[in-house]
Amino acid sequence: MPTPDRTSLDEIVAAARDILEREGLAAVTMQAVAKRVGVRAPSLYKRVDSRNALIELVAKTAVIELGDRIDATARVSADPHTELRQVARDLRAFAHENPRVYQLIFAGSDATRPDPQVLARASAPVLRVTDDLVGSENALEAARTITAWAHGFIGMELAGAFKLGGDIDNAFEFGIELLADALSARSSERRADRASNGS
Amino acid sequence: MPTPDRTSLDEIVAAARDILEREGLAAVTMQAVAKRVGVRAPSLYKRVDSRNALIELVAKTAVIELGDRIDATARVSADPHTELRQVARDLRAFAHENPRVYQLIFAGSDATRPDPQVLARASAPVLRVTDDLVGSENALEAARTITAWAHGFIGMELAGAFKLGGDIDNAFEFGIELLADALSARSSERRADRASNGS
DNA sequence: ACCTGAACACCGTTCAAGT
DNA sequence: ACCTGAACACCGTTCAAGT
Numbered sequence: 001m002p003t004p005d006r007t008s009l010d011e012i013v014a015a016a017r018d019i020l021e022r023e024g025l026a027a028v029t030m031q032a033v034a035k036r037v038g039v040r041a042p043s044l045y046k047r048v049d050s051r052n053a054l055i056e057l058v059a060k061t062a063v064i065e066l067g068d069r070i071d072a073t074a075r076v077s078a079d080p081h082t083e084l085r086q087v088a089r090d091l092r093a094f095a096h097e098n099p100r101v102y103q104l105i106f107a108g109s110d111a112t113r114p115d116p117q118v119l120a121r122a123s124a125p126v127l128r129v130t131d132d133l134v135g136s137e138n139a140l141e142a143a144r145t146i147t148a149w150a151h152g153f154i155g156m157e158l159a160g161a162f163k164l165g166g167d168i169d170n171a172f173e174f175g176i177e178l179l180a181d182a183l184s185a186r187s188s189e190r191r192a193d194r195a196s197n198g199s
Numbered sequence: 200m201p202t203p204d205r206t207s208l209d210e211i212v213a214a215a216r217d218i219l220e221r222e223g224l225a226a227v228t229m230q231a232v233a234k235r236v237g238v239r240a241p242s243l244y245k246r247v248d249s250r251n252a253l254i255e256l257v258a259k260t261a262v263i264e265l266g267d268r269i270d271a272t273a274r275v276s277a278d279p280h281t282e283l284r285q286v287a288r289d290l291r292a293f294a295h296e297n298p299r300v301y302q303l304i305f306a307g308s309d310a311t312r313p314d315p316q317v318l319a320r321a322s323a324p325v326l327r328v329t330d331d332l333v334g335s336e337n338a339l340e341a342a343r344t345i346t347a348w349a350h351g352f353i354g355m356e357l358a359g360a361f362k363l364g365g366d367i368d369n370a371f372e373f374g375i376e377l378l379a380d381a382l383s384a385r386s387s388e389r390r391a392d393r394a395s396n397g398s
Numbered sequence: 399a400c401c402t403g404a405a406c407a408c409c410g411t412t413c414a415a416g417t
Numbered sequence: 418a419c420c421t422g423a424a425c426a427c428c429g430t431t432c433a434a435g436t
Contacts (some may be wrong), residue, residue, distance in 0.1 A: 004356045030430085041430085043402075113358055150347075151355060155349055
């Protein structure tokens, strides 16, 4: 006679994520997760291939969540400049709310990193903005510059690498403005070039 | 009667670093390190407090090495603009040569991250450059923008996050130029402001 | 069909016993 | 003074036995 299920994959992934966020990756043991969902460790293997696979599921779930979030705010914004600012702030807000998941996603091993498809979806708004700003020839490079800056800034912030004092929020806004201005400047040059080329 | 030493702390740290770079952090077990230096695992505890302490030593050693390297090339360069470019390239070259150590340093846990003192030393050249470029009021923010961009770019590159094709070297140079130009522009504005203020 | 205890291999770490 | 085997607690994982 079949026993009713005592847990579910979703519950397991949620439990793992919660433990990760509260106590760190090392604390995400199969025993700890099992205990949280009211089951013994071996039972987890009915729904999950391995601990690594479970960690990957946590990462993947979070990436999708992040993608949705960026997508939602990117969709409603006005000009590229403010849209850019908004995407950067969204990313940072997510990182502040889910620091360990964020680090798992962007600084973890190969397996926990977003797969290209999801990544492309998440970075689409950035590409759209840079395309508007600097034109399609340099849109990819520009998008990479912005993404790299945001990712690097947030990573350092989470790592507590900004030890020299100063206002960190301020430095973030400074960076956004600097990059946005720089790209706008390129954009103007480009328009000027085009005009003088007559193309 | 005292036995002659069969290994040394330096040898142990070097062995651990080598294993880390070749096979990843998970492969750095006390047994693996011990085997490499010709000793049994328990003997390591004569020279190292714990596995974590050993990993920290690997990180610290590498940070000092990196600091020396940046310091050396930063010292000989000419104008701030090229110095900036050079520091960024040094950082990237080190990351390419020591990818796992780099990630350990900049994306690892609290314990493996550079302590503030060493970090300050390594970032001094950057601060000097930004001070030249944008003035002392915004030097820290500017330095953070540059450091964040470089760190983020390299981190993404090592993570294989640049899946959309395109020339990555090109994107790196694009980023440097964009940032350097943007800071130079600020610098000009600053000079103009000062002139019009009469201060 | 799901769950469990027992078992296995492998960790990090400790310690008494060797030289 | 350094090194070692044995032992302990704790992992991830497998599997036969329960319901």
